[in-house]
Amino acid sequence: MTEPLVFPLGHPMGPFHPSPGAPPSYWVVRLGWDSPLLHDRATADVWALAHGLPDRVHGTPWTRSVCRSIALEAGVPDLDRRLDGLVARGLVAEVAPGTPAAEQFARTHRVQSLLLGLGAQPDAPGVDGIGLLGRPPLARVRPDTYEAWQWAHLWPTLFDAAAGLADMAAQAPGATPEETDPAAVLHRLLSQLHTLLSGNAVYLDRSLAVADAARG
Template identity: 75%
Template sequence: MPAGEPLVFPLGHAMGPFHQQRGAPPAYWVVRLGWDSPLLPDRATADVWALAHGVPDRVASTPWTRTELCRAAREAGVEDPAAVLDALLARGLAAEVAPGTEAAAEFTGTHRVQSLLLGLGELPDRPDVDGIGLLGMPALAQVPLGTYEFWQWGHLWPTLTEAAAGLAEMAAQAPQHEPEEADPVRVLDRLLRDLHRLLSVGAVYLDRSLAVADAQR
């Protein structure tokens, strides 16, 4: 990706389309964010917001930035995805975050992760890789242990920053661990760069912290 280009994250949990009458196309799409239920007013907005989660077969090797999102959206038929993304950013339904910056610290201190789907544990044919998905089906996400532990435990902390600190503290208690595993700053950086692997398959969603949600209520 271009140097310094931030990652793009969607905010909120999809509640699905609303049809005003049976057989009619969706009138709008609903997102739950904090205590609010903002609406996505048209298909282009809904598509760009959905694609901000990432495309599963791309995010493992490609940082999910504005460039990649707009490329995927144009492939999906959205005519001006950059303008649509700008509108989502202005409404607080998406965020551009460059890991390691002050803006990233503000974002991770005011947002949290919420986990979805089921843990499938270590995959029998791939040691040290854990699956996330639905019982009786192939794993939707196949991730290393650190990412799996973030999915498993991250929702217990009120913010992403605190989740990284908690996971680093847990790692430090292991008799054998790598230095970066016990460094909250490096853990947070890794979590941000891994998030789309979970977002793209619906294994997590990002929400406002409760403190922020309550203040905006």
């Protein structure tokens, strides 16, 4: 089986400094209705690394092995132990696209879009930018990924988003079977998510149903 992709869950809220100029005491993540804490810099670095690196995610499946290699390069200790801890806490998920587990993940999580659409990039035909006005794009993606960034947040789960995007494609002339098959769209969406995550153009969250159940 192909090695699963590593996905960070939650929206980073930044470090907490107990006083001006003091080092962070912890890092805050917003996940569903909760605000779990990352209690040391190395764990926060591993969670951040799970988003991917913008200059390396294109064409590179973002797996535990890739994260381990980069952590070694950067001197981040105990990658596997820290990643296992984040998985146990529900702050990271390991998902192999095209598997039943991937469908279950998609049925219980949603994608939330961030930043602004910058459209086609004049220096790179076939590439769209996402970022802040007046600045270089933070994410540079294919048009189909850009379309997912535009629309996927409107559905309650990733599974529903894939079905909705497939239905949208079916209404366009010349659509291919792969573009109109929800399972194929979900596979593509999961496989391309790190090009968006690495630029903070999206974050992954629990579905509202799961978040409400956790709160209750």
